[in-house]
Amino acid sequence: MSLISRRLTGLAALATAVALTLSACGSDDNGSDSSGSPSNGTDAADADAQTTDNLRNLYRDVLAQVSTDDFADATGPTIDFTGDFQYATADLNADAVPELLVKATGQEFSPIRVYSASDDGTQLIAPTKIFYEGASSAGGSRAAVYTTSDGSGLLQADWMGGTGAANSTLWSFDGSEMTESGRTWSYRIDQVPSDLASLQTDITWISTDDSSALDTLSIGGTAQDAASDSGPQPTTGGDAGSGTSDSGSAGSAGTLPQSMTASSSQIGGTCGTVDGVTVTAGDSTSCGFAMNVAQQLLSTGWGPGRAYVPSDPTSPTSGGSTTVTATSPSTGTTYTMDCNMNQDGRGGHCEGGNGASVGLVGSLTRYLQAR
Structure with missing residues:
Protein backbone atom coordinates (compact mmCIF):
# COMPACT_ATOMS: atom_id res chain seq x y z
CA MET A 1 0.00 0.00 0.00
CA SER A 2 1.41 3.43 -0.99
CA LEU A 3 2.05 6.18 1.53
CA ILE A 4 -0.80 8.31 0.17
CA SER A 5 -3.16 5.33 0.44
CA ARG A 6 -2.13 4.75 4.05
CA ARG A 7 -2.70 8.45 4.82
CA LEU A 8 -6.19 8.45 3.27
CA THR A 9 -7.01 5.19 5.06
CA GLY A 10 -5.93 6.78 8.33
CA LEU A 11 -8.10 9.82 7.69
CA ALA A 12 -11.06 7.61 6.83
CA ALA A 13 -10.55 5.61 10.04
CA LEU A 14 -10.41 8.83 12.04
CA ALA A 15 -13.63 10.04 10.43
CA THR A 16 -15.30 6.67 11.15
CA ALA A 17 -14.30 6.93 14.80
CA VAL A 18 -15.84 10.40 14.91
CA ALA A 19 -19.05 9.02 13.38
CA LEU A 20 -19.23 6.18 15.94
CA THR A 21 -18.65 8.64 18.77
CA LEU A 22 -21.38 10.94 17.49
CA SER A 23 -23.75 7.97 17.18
CA ALA A 24 -23.01 6.80 20.71
CA CYS A 25 -23.46 10.27 22.14
CA GLY A 26 -26.83 10.61 20.43
CA SER A 27 -28.22 7.26 21.64
CA ASP A 28 -29.64 8.75 24.85
CA ASP A 29 -31.13 11.81 23.19
CA ASN A 30 -34.49 12.89 24.66
CA GLY A 31 -35.53 15.08 21.77
CA SER A 32 -38.62 13.05 20.76
CA ASP A 33 -41.98 12.25 22.34
CA SER A 34 -43.44 8.80 23.11
CA SER A 35 -44.49 8.33 19.47
CA GLY A 36 -40.88 8.78 18.29
CA SER A 37 -41.57 12.05 16.40
CA PRO A 38 -39.44 15.17 16.99
CA SER A 39 -40.58 17.18 20.01
CA ASN A 40 -39.81 20.53 18.37
CA GLY A 41 -38.51 22.08 15.20
CA THR A 42 -34.94 22.52 16.45
CA ASP A 43 -33.76 18.97 15.77
CA ALA A 44 -33.10 19.53 12.06
CA ALA A 45 -31.21 22.76 12.79
CA ASP A 46 -29.15 21.01 15.45
CA ALA A 47 -28.32 18.22 12.99
CA ASP A 48 -27.23 20.76 10.35
CA ALA A 49 -25.06 22.56 12.90
CA GLN A 50 -23.47 19.25 13.91
CA THR A 51 -22.81 18.38 10.27
CA THR A 52 -21.16 21.77 9.78
CA ASP A 53 -18.92 21.15 12.80
CA ASN A 54 -18.07 17.67 11.52
CA LEU A 55 -17.07 19.06 8.12
CA ARG A 56 -14.91 21.78 9.62
CA ASN A 57 -13.12 19.27 11.84
CA LEU A 58 -12.61 16.83 8.97
CA TYR A 59 -11.07 19.52 6.77
CA ARG A 60 -8.90 20.73 9.66
CA ASP A 61 -7.53 17.19 9.98
CA VAL A 62 -6.69 17.16 6.26
CA LEU A 63 -4.72 20.41 6.57
CA ALA A 64 -3.02 19.30 9.78
CA PHE A 71 0.34 14.99 -4.40
CA ALA A 72 2.29 12.12 -5.97
CA ASP A 73 1.41 11.92 -9.67
CA ALA A 74 3.39 9.64 -11.96
CA THR A 75 1.91 11.28 -15.06
CA GLY A 76 2.31 14.89 -13.96
CA PRO A 77 5.23 17.31 -14.18
CA THR A 78 8.20 17.10 -11.82
CA ILE A 79 7.51 19.37 -8.85
CA ASP A 80 10.16 21.24 -6.88
CA PHE A 81 8.12 21.68 -3.70
CA THR A 82 8.70 24.70 -1.45
CA GLY A 83 7.16 23.01 1.60
CA ASP A 84 4.30 25.52 1.80
CA PHE A 85 0.62 24.64 1.47
CA GLN A 86 -2.46 26.73 0.76
CA TYR A 87 -6.18 26.02 0.72
CA ALA A 88 -9.54 27.35 -0.42
CA THR A 89 -13.15 26.25 -0.15
CA ALA A 90 -15.67 26.16 -2.99
CA ASP A 91 -18.91 24.37 -3.83
CA LEU A 92 -18.00 22.27 -6.87
CA ASN A 93 -21.35 20.58 -7.55
CA ALA A 94 -23.93 23.18 -6.45
CA ASP A 95 -25.12 21.13 -3.46
CA ALA A 96 -24.46 23.94 -0.93
CA VAL A 97 -21.68 21.83 0.68
CA PRO A 98 -18.23 23.38 0.10
CA GLU A 99 -15.33 21.22 -1.02
CA LEU A 100 -11.77 21.74 0.21
CA LEU A 101 -9.04 22.59 -2.32
CA VAL A 102 -5.43 22.11 -1.17
CA LYS A 103 -2.37 23.34 -3.08
CA ALA A 104 1.24 22.26 -2.50
CA THR A 105 3.27 25.19 -3.76
CA GLY A 106 6.15 24.50 -6.15
CA GLN A 107 8.90 26.57 -7.71
CA GLU A 108 7.28 26.33 -11.16
CA PHE A 109 4.13 24.22 -11.07
CA SER A 110 1.92 23.62 -8.03
CA PRO A 111 -0.38 20.58 -7.76
CA ILE A 112 -3.92 20.96 -6.41
CA ARG A 113 -6.18 18.32 -4.87
CA VAL A 114 -9.87 18.32 -4.03
CA TYR A 115 -11.39 16.87 -0.85
CA SER A 116 -15.04 16.45 0.05
CA ALA A 117 -17.11 14.64 2.68
CA SER A 118 -20.12 12.40 3.15
CA ASP A 119 -23.56 13.90 3.72
CA ASP A 120 -23.07 14.00 7.50
CA GLY A 121 -19.57 15.44 7.21
CA THR A 122 -17.82 12.53 8.93
CA GLN A 123 -16.37 10.53 6.04
CA LEU A 124 -13.55 11.94 3.91
CA ILE A 125 -13.85 11.76 0.12
CA ALA A 126 -10.54 12.24 -1.73
CA PRO A 127 -10.77 12.28 -5.54
CA THR A 128 -7.56 11.10 -7.20
CA LYS A 129 -7.48 13.74 -9.96
CA ILE A 130 -4.68 16.28 -9.51
CA PHE A 131 -4.84 19.75 -11.10
CA TYR A 132 -1.93 22.11 -11.79
CA GLU A 133 -1.18 25.80 -11.94
CA GLY A 134 2.07 27.61 -12.67
CA ALA A 135 4.56 28.19 -15.46
CA SER A 136 7.75 26.73 -16.83
CA SER A 137 10.56 28.70 -18.50
CA ALA A 138 9.91 31.70 -20.75
CA GLY A 139 7.85 30.69 -23.75
CA GLY A 140 7.05 27.32 -22.16
CA SER A 141 3.88 25.77 -20.83
CA ARG A 142 1.48 27.55 -18.50
CA ALA A 143 -1.43 26.30 -16.38
CA ALA A 144 -4.19 27.82 -14.25
CA VAL A 145 -7.08 26.46 -12.21
CA TYR A 146 -10.38 28.26 -11.69
CA THR A 147 -13.61 27.58 -9.87
CA THR A 148 -16.85 28.31 -11.73
CA SER A 149 -19.42 31.02 -11.14
CA ASP A 150 -22.27 28.48 -11.28
CA GLY A 151 -20.76 25.82 -8.99
CA SER A 152 -20.37 23.32 -11.85
CA GLY A 153 -16.80 22.21 -11.04
CA LEU A 154 -13.19 23.21 -11.71
CA LEU A 155 -11.66 24.63 -14.88
CA GLN A 156 -8.16 23.51 -15.86
CA ALA A 157 -6.54 25.89 -18.35
CA ASP A 158 -3.31 25.08 -20.20
CA TRP A 159 -1.49 27.21 -22.76
CA MET A 160 1.92 27.91 -24.31
CA GLY A 161 3.69 31.14 -23.43
CA GLY A 162 5.15 31.51 -26.91
CA THR A 163 2.14 30.90 -29.18
CA GLY A 164 -0.64 31.70 -26.70
CA ALA A 165 -2.57 28.61 -27.88
CA ALA A 166 -4.82 27.61 -24.96
CA ASN A 167 -7.24 24.88 -23.93
CA SER A 168 -9.63 24.81 -20.99
CA THR A 169 -11.55 21.82 -19.67
CA LEU A 170 -14.40 21.78 -17.17
CA TRP A 171 -14.10 18.99 -14.61
CA SER A 172 -17.22 18.06 -12.61
CA PHE A 173 -17.44 16.52 -9.15
CA ASP A 174 -19.80 13.52 -9.08
CA GLY A 175 -19.63 12.97 -5.33
CA SER A 176 -16.57 10.73 -5.39
CA GLU A 177 -14.35 11.73 -8.33
CA MET A 178 -13.54 14.70 -10.54
CA THR A 179 -14.56 13.73 -14.08
CA GLU A 180 -14.37 15.49 -17.44
CA SER A 181 -17.71 17.14 -18.18
CA GLY A 182 -17.28 17.15 -21.94
CA ARG A 183 -17.09 20.96 -22.06
CA THR A 184 -13.82 22.21 -23.55
CA TRP A 185 -12.59 25.43 -25.14
CA SER A 186 -9.72 26.04 -27.59
CA TYR A 187 -8.63 29.69 -28.02
CA ARG A 188 -5.79 32.18 -27.81
CA ILE A 189 -4.95 33.17 -24.24
CA ASP A 190 -5.52 36.85 -25.12
CA GLN A 191 -8.91 36.05 -26.70
CA VAL A 192 -10.82 34.15 -24.04
CA PRO A 193 -14.33 33.18 -25.26
CA SER A 194 -17.05 35.22 -23.57
CA ASP A 195 -18.86 32.19 -22.10
CA LEU A 196 -15.61 30.92 -20.58
CA ALA A 197 -14.68 34.36 -19.26
CA SER A 198 -18.02 34.65 -17.45
CA LEU A 199 -17.69 31.12 -16.06
CA GLN A 200 -14.14 31.04 -14.71
CA THR A 201 -13.57 32.56 -11.28
CA ASP A 202 -10.17 33.14 -9.70
CA ILE A 203 -9.39 31.19 -6.54
CA THR A 204 -8.38 33.10 -3.41
CA TRP A 205 -5.75 30.90 -1.77
CA ILE A 206 -5.16 31.03 2.00
CA SER A 207 -2.13 29.82 3.94
CA THR A 208 -2.78 26.69 6.00
CA ASP A 209 -1.58 28.74 8.98
CA ASP A 210 -4.78 30.80 8.67
CA SER A 211 -7.90 28.86 9.70
CA SER A 212 -10.37 31.71 9.09
CA ALA A 213 -12.00 30.14 6.03
CA LEU A 214 -12.64 26.90 7.93
CA ASP A 215 -13.81 28.71 11.04
CA THR A 216 -16.58 30.37 9.00
CA LEU A 217 -17.24 27.48 6.61
CA SER A 218 -20.95 26.67 6.28
CA ILE A 219 -23.25 24.06 4.81
CA GLY A 220 -26.16 25.74 3.06
CA GLY A 221 -27.31 28.53 5.34
CA THR A 222 -26.18 26.99 8.62
CA ALA A 223 -23.16 29.15 9.35
CA GLN A 224 -22.86 30.38 12.91
CA ASP A 225 -24.72 33.65 13.30
CA ALA A 226 -22.24 36.33 14.33
CA ALA A 227 -23.45 39.24 16.43
CA SER A 228 -24.55 42.09 14.21
CA ASP A 229 -22.75 44.64 16.36
CA SER A 230 -19.41 43.10 15.35
CA GLY A 231 -19.88 44.48 11.84
CA PRO A 232 -19.06 47.95 10.55
CA GLN A 233 -20.61 51.03 12.06
CA PRO A 234 -22.59 53.35 9.78
CA THR A 235 -20.93 56.34 8.16
CA THR A 236 -24.05 57.60 6.35
CA GLY A 237 -27.73 56.93 6.39
CA GLY A 238 -28.44 57.34 10.10
CA ASP A 239 -27.54 55.31 13.16
CA ALA A 240 -27.88 51.58 13.73
CA GLY A 241 -31.32 51.95 15.20
CA SER A 242 -32.77 54.12 12.50
CA GLY A 243 -34.62 51.25 10.82
CA THR A 244 -33.64 52.26 7.31
CA SER A 245 -35.76 50.23 4.92
CA ASP A 246 -34.00 47.17 3.46
CA SER A 247 -35.23 43.79 2.37
CA GLY A 248 -32.52 42.05 4.36
CA SER A 249 -31.47 39.94 1.42
CA ALA A 250 -28.08 40.06 -0.26
CA GLY A 251 -28.30 41.63 -3.66
CA SER A 252 -30.98 44.18 -2.85
CA ALA A 253 -28.64 46.91 -4.11
CA GLY A 254 -28.63 45.67 -7.70
CA THR A 255 -29.94 43.19 -10.24
CA LEU A 256 -26.78 41.48 -11.52
CA PRO A 257 -26.87 37.66 -11.29
CA GLN A 258 -25.38 36.31 -8.10
CA SER A 259 -24.74 33.06 -6.28
CA MET A 260 -24.39 33.26 -2.51
CA THR A 261 -22.43 30.35 -1.04
CA ALA A 262 -22.53 31.50 2.58
CA SER A 263 -25.22 32.72 4.93
CA SER A 264 -25.95 36.45 5.00
CA SER A 265 -24.86 36.56 8.65
CA GLN A 266 -21.49 34.87 8.10
CA ILE A 267 -18.66 37.12 9.21
CA GLY A 268 -15.56 37.02 7.01
CA GLY A 269 -14.52 34.57 4.30
CA THR A 270 -15.80 33.86 0.82
CA CYS A 271 -19.44 34.86 0.35
CA GLY A 272 -20.30 34.00 -3.25
CA THR A 273 -20.22 35.60 -6.67
CA VAL A 274 -21.86 38.62 -8.31
CA ASP A 275 -21.90 38.51 -12.10
CA GLY A 276 -19.09 35.91 -11.94
CA VAL A 277 -16.87 38.01 -9.65
CA THR A 278 -15.95 36.32 -6.35
CA VAL A 279 -16.88 38.36 -3.27
CA THR A 280 -15.07 38.07 0.08
CA ALA A 281 -15.81 39.73 3.41
CA GLY A 282 -13.27 41.03 5.93
CA ASP A 283 -12.93 39.85 9.51
CA SER A 284 -15.60 42.27 10.79
CA THR A 285 -17.88 42.29 7.75
CA SER A 286 -20.98 40.19 7.11
CA CYS A 287 -21.48 38.38 3.82
CA GLY A 288 -24.89 39.99 3.38
CA PHE A 289 -23.29 43.43 3.41
CA ALA A 290 -20.35 42.33 1.23
CA MET A 291 -22.69 40.99 -1.44
CA ASN A 292 -24.71 44.21 -1.39
CA VAL A 293 -21.51 46.27 -1.78
CA ALA A 294 -20.50 44.16 -4.78
CA GLN A 295 -23.96 44.46 -6.31
CA GLN A 296 -23.94 48.22 -5.96
CA LEU A 297 -20.36 48.62 -7.19
CA LEU A 298 -20.68 46.40 -10.26
CA SER A 299 -24.12 47.78 -11.14
CA THR A 300 -22.90 51.39 -11.20
CA GLY A 301 -19.48 50.62 -12.68
CA TRP A 302 -16.02 52.12 -12.34
CA GLY A 303 -14.74 54.93 -14.39
CA PRO A 304 -13.95 56.56 -16.46
CA GLY A 305 -10.87 54.49 -17.20
CA ARG A 306 -8.72 52.76 -19.78
CA ALA A 307 -9.37 49.02 -20.15
CA TYR A 308 -6.69 46.51 -19.24
CA VAL A 309 -5.06 44.97 -22.35
CA PRO A 310 -4.88 41.14 -21.95
CA SER A 311 -1.99 40.83 -24.43
CA ASP A 312 0.08 43.26 -22.35
CA PRO A 313 0.08 42.22 -18.66
CA THR A 314 2.08 45.33 -17.76
CA SER A 315 -0.65 47.62 -19.05
CA PRO A 316 -2.32 49.29 -16.05
CA THR A 317 -5.90 50.35 -15.76
CA SER A 318 -6.83 53.85 -14.80
CA GLY A 319 -10.16 52.99 -13.27
CA GLY A 320 -8.91 54.70 -10.13
CA SER A 321 -11.15 54.85 -7.11
CA THR A 322 -14.87 55.11 -6.66
CA THR A 323 -17.26 55.39 -3.73
CA VAL A 324 -20.46 53.44 -3.22
CA THR A 325 -23.09 53.16 -0.52
CA ALA A 326 -24.76 49.90 0.43
CA THR A 327 -27.16 48.68 3.09
CA SER A 328 -26.36 46.04 5.67
CA PRO A 329 -29.04 43.37 6.17
CA SER A 330 -27.82 42.97 9.77
CA THR A 331 -28.38 46.57 10.85
CA GLY A 332 -30.69 47.97 8.17
CA THR A 333 -28.44 51.00 7.81
CA THR A 334 -26.40 52.37 4.93
CA TYR A 335 -22.61 52.55 4.86
CA THR A 336 -20.13 54.33 2.60
CA MET A 337 -17.32 52.28 1.07
CA ASP A 338 -14.25 53.55 -0.80
CA CYS A 339 -13.23 51.13 -3.57
CA ASN A 340 -10.05 50.72 -5.62
CA MET A 341 -9.43 48.53 -8.66
CA ASN A 342 -6.21 46.51 -8.92
CA GLN A 343 -3.72 47.73 -11.50
CA ASP A 344 -4.12 44.57 -13.59
CA GLY A 345 -7.91 44.84 -13.64
CA ARG A 346 -8.29 41.39 -12.04
CA GLY A 347 -9.81 42.46 -8.74
CA GLY A 348 -10.47 45.22 -6.31
CA HIS A 349 -10.95 46.13 -2.67
CA CYS A 350 -13.42 48.29 -0.74
CA GLU A 351 -13.02 49.72 2.76
CA GLY A 352 -15.24 51.88 4.92
CA GLY A 353 -17.23 52.23 8.11
CA ASN A 354 -15.44 51.04 11.22
CA GLY A 355 -13.06 48.51 9.74
CA ALA A 356 -15.37 47.02 7.11
CA SER A 357 -13.68 45.51 4.05
CA VAL A 358 -14.89 43.73 0.92
CA GLY A 359 -12.71 41.99 -1.66
CA LEU A 360 -13.47 41.32 -5.33
CA VAL A 361 -11.62 38.65 -7.34
CA GLY A 362 -12.14 38.40 -11.10
CA SER A 363 -11.94 40.54 -14.19
CA LEU A 364 -13.37 44.01 -13.53
CA THR A 365 -12.41 45.66 -16.80
CA ARG A 366 -15.84 45.12 -18.32
CA TYR A 367 -17.27 47.47 -15.69
CA LEU A 368 -15.07 50.39 -16.71
CA GLN A 369 -16.96 53.32 -18.16
CA ALA A 370 -15.74 54.99 -21.36
CA ARG A 371 -13.93 58.30 -21.09
Missing part, protein backbone atom coordinates in the same frame (compact mmCIF):
# COMPACT_ATOMS: atom_id res chain seq x y z
CA GLN A 65 -1.71 16.13 8.13
CA VAL A 66 -1.09 17.36 4.59
CA SER A 67 2.19 16.26 2.99
CA THR A 68 3.81 16.50 -0.41
CA ASP A 69 3.32 12.71 -0.62
CA ASP A 70 -0.40 13.39 -1.01
